[in-house]
Amino acid sequence: MAHTTNRQEQIEQVVVTAQQMREIEGRIFEAGMPVAALMEKVAGLISLRLQALFPLSHYHRVGVLVGPGHNGGDAAVVARELHLQGYEVLIYRPIAKLKELTSGHTQYAASLGIPVYEQIEPLQNCDLIIDGLFGFGQTRSLSGNLADAVNRFNQGSQPIVSIDLPSGIHTDTGEVLGTAVRATRTFCLGLWKLAFLQDQALEYIGKAELIDFGIPAQDVWAILKQPAGLLRMSATVARNYLPLPRPAVTYKYKEGHLLLICGSRRYAGGAILTGLGARASGVGMLSMAVPESLKPLLVSHLPEALIIGCPETPAGAIAHLPEAIDLEDYSAIACGPGLTREAKPVIESVIEAQCPLVLDADGLNILAELRTIPTLLRRKTPTVLTPHVGEFKRLFPDSAGLLPDRVSAVWKASQLSRAVVLLKGARTAIAHAGSSVWLIPESTPALARGGSGDVLTGLIGGLVAYPSLSEQPLEAIVATAAWWHAQAGILAAQERTELGVDAFTLTQYLMQVVQKATLMP
Ligand SMILES: NC(=O)C1=CN([C@@H]2O[C@H](COP(=O)(O)OP(=O)(O)OC[C@H]3O[C@@H](n4cnc5c(N)ncnc54)[C@H](O)[C@@H]3O)[C@@H](O)[C@H]2O)[C@@H](O)CC1
Ligand SMILES: [K+]
Numbered sequence: 001m002a003h004t005t006n007r008q009e010q011i012e013q014v015v016v017t018a019q020q021m022r023e024i025e026g027r028i029f030e031a032g033m034p035v036a037a038l039m040e041k042v043a044g045l046i047s048l049r050l051q052a053l054f055p056l057s058h059y060h061r062v063g064v065l066v067g068p069g070h071n072g073g074d075a076a077v078v079a080r081e082l083h084l085q086g087y088e089v090l091i092y093r094p095i096a097k098l099k100e101l102t103s104g105h106t107q108y109a110a111s112l113g114i115p116v117y118e119q120i121e122p123l124q125n126c127d128l129i130i131d132g133l134f135g136f137g138q139t140r141s142l143s144g145n146l147a148d149a150v151n152r153f154n155q156g157s158q159p160i161v162s163i164d165l166p167s168g169i170h171t172d173t174g175e176v177l178g179t180a181v182r183a184t185r186t187f188c189l190g191l192w193k194l195a196f197l198q199d200q201a202l203e204y205i206g207k208a209e210l211i212d213f214g215i216p217a218q219d220v221w222a223i224l225k226q227p228a229g230l231l232r233m234s235a236t237v238a239r240n241y242l243p244l245p246r247p248a249v250t251y252k253y254k255e256g257h258l259l260l261i262c263g264s265r266r267y268a269g270g271a272i273l274t275g276l277g278a279r280a281s282g283v284g285m286l287s288m289a290v291p292e293s294l295k296p297l298l299v300s301h302l303p304e305a306l307i308i309g310c311p312e313t314p315a316g317a318i319a320h321l322p323e324a325i326d327l328e329d330y331s332a333i334a335c336g337p338g339l340t341r342e343a344k345p346v347i348e349s350v351i352e353a354q355c356p357l358v359l360d361a362d363g364l365n366i367l368a369e370l371r372t373i374p375t376l377l378r379r380k381t382p383t384v385l386t387p388h389v390g391e392f393k394r395l396f397p398d399s400a401g402l403l404p405d406r407v408s409a410v411w412k413a414s415q416l417s418r419a420v421v422l423l424k425g426a427r428t429a430i431a432h433a434g435s436s437v438w439l440i441p442e443s444t445p446a447l448a449r450g451g452s453g454d455v456l457t458g459l460i461g462g463l464v465a466y467p468s469l470s471e472q473p474l475e476a477i478v479a480t481a482a483w484w485h486a487q488a489g490i491l492a493a494q495e496r497t498e499l500g501v502d503a504f505t506l507t508q509y510l511m512q513v514v515q516k517a518t519l520m521p
Contacts, residue, residue, distance in 0.1 A: 007217045012210065013237060015192045015230035015439060018137040018171035020223050024191070027219045036101055039070060042213045043077030046163060046187055049211065050078065051085060053185070054128050054159070061088045063123035065153070066106055066116075067133035067167065068095040074163050074189075075132020076105035083114050091116040092123050094133075094146055120149045129153055129160040131181045133167035136193055141178035142168045150179050159184040165195060166204040173405040174198025187211045191220065192232060197427045197439040200404045230407070232441045233483040235517045241480040243282065243466045244518060255284025256465030259330040260458060261346055263290040265316025267338030268297060270361075270454045273503050274337045275302045277455035280510035281462020281481075289325060291318050317342035320349070327353040331470075334461025336363025337454040344369070351375060356464050356474065358384040360457040361391075368394040376417045382432075382474050384420040384464065386457060392423055411437050420475050422460075422482060424453065430479045438479035443486040444501070446493040451503025456485045459510065487513040 016024065029035055054062075064079040066072040076091070083089040093106060093116050110116050117123065133150070142150060150168060153160065160183045165171060168180025174195040183206045188196055195201045196208050221228075231237075246255065258278055263271025271290050278286050279302065290298050292309035293316065299307050308325060310318040317340040327333065327350065335350050339362040347366040350357055357379070359367055364387050367375060372395045376383055385395065392413070393400040399413040410423040415434025422430045428440040460481040463469065469477050488509040492501040 008212060009236055010217050011191060011212055011215060011220065013232050013234060014220055014224065014228055015194055015197060015232055016224070017194055017230075021136055021171075021191060021193065023223045024215060024219050027222060028215065035070075038213070039073050039101060039105075040077060042189055042211065043074045044081065045211050045213060046074065047078050047081035047085075049187065049209070050082065050130070050161065054161075056086055059087070059127040061090070061126045062128045062130060063126035064089060064091050064130045065133050065167070066091050066093045066102065068098050068102065069135065070099060070102060071132050071135030071163055071167070072098065073102035073105055074135075075130055076102060076109050078130055078132070078163070079114055080105065080109045080112065083109070083112055089114050090123050090126065092118075092120055092149070094118060094149060120152055124156070126156075126158055128158055129156070131160055131162040131167050131183060133181070135164040135189075136171045138165075138167070138177065139170065142180070143178055147179045150181055154182045160206075162186040162205075164189045165193060166201075169195050169201050169204055171195050173408070174201030175405070176200070176204065180204050182206075185209065189213065190215050192441075194230060194407060197232070197407065197429070197441060198404075199406060199426045202426055227436055229436055231436055231438050233438050233479045234441070235483075235487075235520060237476075238480045238483045239517050239520070241463075241469065241472055241477050242514060242517065243463070243468055244514070252284035254467060255282070256331045256462070256467060257285040257287065257329065258283045258461050258465040259287045259289065259325075259327070259333045260461060261289040261318070261321070261333065261335040261350065262337040262339060262454075263294050263298075264318070264338050264340045264343070265291060265293060265312070266340060268294050270338030270451065271298060272301045273451045273454040273507065274334070274458040274461075275305055276504070276507040277458025277510070278334070278462040279304070279458070280507060281459050281465075283462040283465050286462075287330070289318065289321060291316055313342050315340070315342060318346050320345040327355070330355055330465070331467055332356045332358065332461055332465035334358035334360070334457050334464075336360035337457055339363060339366075341365055341369075351379060354381055356382050356384065358386065358457060358461045358464060360386045360453060364391045364395055372396060373417050376419050382420060383417075384422065384460060384474070384478055385417075386422045386424065386453065386460065388424040388453070392421075396421075407437055407439070420478050422478055428482045428486070430475050430482060432473070432475035436473075436475065438475055440479065440482050440486050442490060444489045444493045444498060446498040446501035447486065447489040447506070449501065449503060452485075452489070452501075452506055455503055455506055455510075456481065459485055484510065484513050
């Protein structure tokens with residue numbers, strides 16, 4: 001992992017579990033920071049953000065949900081600050097027994113004239129709700145009156161801002177514990193918690209924002225060790241893994257030679273899209289093996305590529321690779337989009353290749369038929385697999401039991417198979433042989449569309465093929481490609497709406513992402 005020296009950048013890159021967060025906070029308290037002082041600081045920052053986002057002129061009446069622990073303590077301080085700024089604040093405090101600090105702050109808020117209720121009815125006409133019921137580390141399910149209250153707040157039309165996590169969301173798995181607050185926005189405190197990168201929590205989290213309250217980097221690294229187990233991919237990090245700038249003196253094969261094996265008569269477009277994804281990587285030389293009858297089509301779309309016609313089955317799939325192809329000629333091979341399941345001999349051949357191999361789509365389905373783990377363990381060079389959840393279940397039935405905790409599932413699959421496994425989703429997760437898990441923190445539902453995965457396969461293949469990147473951790477290169485692909489989707493959706501991001505259009509936005517990333521200060 002490439003480390004930056006800037007504390008804020010390092011903090012942004014880290015993702016923690018509840019246990020790790022507890023240990024990091026523990027170090028800060030042990031070093032002498034008073035718990036009450038930290039709570040005051042955190043809640044002060046939250047209050048300022050709230051005032052900026054929800055000005056008094058539009059959000060007059062604010063309901064604050066105060067739970068029994070320190071999440072409730074933060075909320076009680078926020079209630080006080082907003083009250084002092086002129087908001088009309090009402091507190092809902094469902095559990096009478098409060099931690100000491102929380103009790104003190106709630107009592108003080110009440111002494112200022114903020115009403116404290118045990119019922120939700122008085123809070124029903126609020127313009128804004130602040131959720132401070134439970135924070136990180138929650139494992140108990142919400143039930144009874146508390147669950148009813150949360151469900152009723154969720155039905156309201158007012159925005160809800162959750163402090164740290166939506167109450168009822170498991171910090172690590174993102175699971176809903178009985179029920180959970182459906183926040184419009186969540187302020188994650190200090191460090192990104194894992195739930196923010198788990199698909200199942202996203203609808204509850206709403207818009208996510210990190211409130212950096214100044215956790216020292218050394219306390220983070222003391223607990224996480226370097227490199228950390230969970231990492232968020234960002235523009236700053238991705239820049240380290242882009243093959244830029246090129247050396248002044250180079251030649252095409254020195255910039256990588258990628259072989260794509262894809263397409264069938266039925267799925268001809270998939271081959272084109274994979275080729276266009278690879279094109280955007282800038283790889284020095286692109287060769288494409290496709291069914292013989294697709295050759296003219298591919299040449300017309302990718303004039304720079306060397307198109308190799310392959311013998312076809314009667315249905316128009318690649319029957320087998322031609323004798324003329326020597327798999328040793330390539331610095332990477334990517335294989336799968338549009339092949340159909342008839343192309344089994346192709347997968348049997350490429351599995352033997354000595355260079356890094358990317359498998360996608362039907363390549364994955366055939367791999368599952370060949371028995372994923374024993375087949376992969378035979379390989380001497382790395383394999384990259386890019387399944388969506390359905391393919392993942394076929395490939396790794398033993399790891400799929402951990403779903404919907406996608407991060408644990410992908411980690412286990414990579415550990416068992418020694419492969420780089422990229423599990424596609426709203427928050428794509430990438431793991432290699434059970435080491436770090438990279439997470440792609442931003443994406444767009446516009447990418448949920450036929451062909452967008454083919455583009456990703458080509459892009460990954462292209463980056464993996466660069467000899468200049470071969471010393472870098474493969475999972476970081478794959479994560480860079482996934483970040484790049486997601487950013488292109490975001491840019492395209494910004495300009496064309498989420499309906500305007502067909503896979504071909506997506507390929508046309510890939511270069512803009514690199515331009516933006518490399519122009520950054
Ligand atoms: N102490 C500090 O100075 C800081 C506190 N922070 C805040 O503290 C939070 C963590 O505080 P806590 O560890 O006190 O955790 P919580 O605020 O989540 O409270 C935990 C308490 O709630 C009870 N509880 C959990 N689930 C329940 C359920 N379903 N029904 C009834 N009771 C339930 C538990 O038994 C426990 O007593 C963070 O999320 C954050 O908001 C952070 O901001 C950092 C600074
Ligand atoms: K909360």
